[in-house]
Amino acid sequence: MDRKKQVLEAASRSFALFGYKATTMDQVAKIANVGKGTIYTFFDTKEQLFDEIVNGVISEMKSIILREVDHDRKFFDNLFRVLDSFLEFRSEHELLIKLSQELRDVGTPQSQEAMAQVENVILGYIEKEIERAIARGELRDCDPKIVSFLMVKMYIALTSEWNKNHEPLSKEQIKEHIRLFLENGLAANA
Amino acid sequence: MDRKKQVLEAASRSFALFGYKATTMDQVAKIANVGKGTIYTFFDTKEQLFDEIVNGVISEMKSIILREVDHDRKFFDNLFRVLDSFLEFRSEHELLIKLSQELRDVGTPQSQEAMAQVENVILGYIEKEIERAIARGELRDCDPKIVSFLMVKMYIALTSEWNKNHEPLSKEQIKEHIRLFLENGLAANA
């Protein structure tokens, strides 16, 4: 039985369920059915264990992007395909949702760090794709840094900030509004 | 000498400079050159005094909107005209900037309340204007609630969130990007 895997599994669940601060190493050991010392044969510190898990999530996201993005297709085609996959896979977002909540409520530095890392990875990908799309004449000439920043902010606004005062939006509504702002623009006409 | 005006003036400056929590009534009294008791002849509580000032700011904003919006003009015309005035008048935003900072750092409920009030007023105006513009066929058919929400989020993202990790954007950059997302859309073409 792969003990390391057991530990990772247990820690993953615990972090996603209780956040960084509220997960104790004793708890992880118990869930994983291992002595606490065993954890420390695989991971030097709680923080390293956490990083490993966060990196796992980031890798999953990267692989989604890699899988869905095809440079022979249109920029918006790729964008909405990735968006779809992200909106679909709540499971791996579970951790991120908990962390952003923890960040709001307690301001745990580790959760802040983790969120920033994830955001930067996504931001980097979008930026590159925007550059490529501009070069290919698919997008207007614009500042990729600012535009990718705005795209991520829009995504966050629609998927989580909106929910603070309203009923959550459906995946279709989210996609439609991103399309409205990014692709078409608000102005009527053609 | 109008004592009430003196108090409002002093409190205004103090709230804008130190935030809600860090202004004391003794301080306000001192700045206003009044005894502390005098303040309580005009205002029942510190919170009421604060509300009065916040309402003043909201009124100023409303009057800017009233002054700049002309329903004979195009929606975007009016939008950018108001935007211009808002970006220009940092002074009255001073208080709001301080309050959002206080909200971030300490989470003072009064500053949260104030920010929410301001946001709702703006949101309401934009929503109405969007409805009108849709009815006139100037804008695509869309959900005014969601779209006004996104517009405000975009404004906040560009004017304050961006500054956390980057050099502040110029007024022109901010307007250009709002135009890019709202009016034109990102897609190249014509």
Add this chain to the structure above:
DNA sequence: GATTGACCGAAAAACAATTCCAGTCATAAG
């Protein structure tokens, strides 16, 4: 050699002592 859980110390939570400040009111000034 691998695994464990009792153990350690540092860091956080809980609690107590102290300071601070919104709001009052007896007194003073006009």
Add this chain to the structure above:
DNA sequence: CTTATGACTGGAATTGTTTTTCGGTCAATC
């Protein structure tokens, strides 16, 4: 008599102290 004042009060916030919690170690066990 009316209006203004600032010393005073009590409860809330802050600071200082004790207790508990938990990340990490390591001698004992398998």
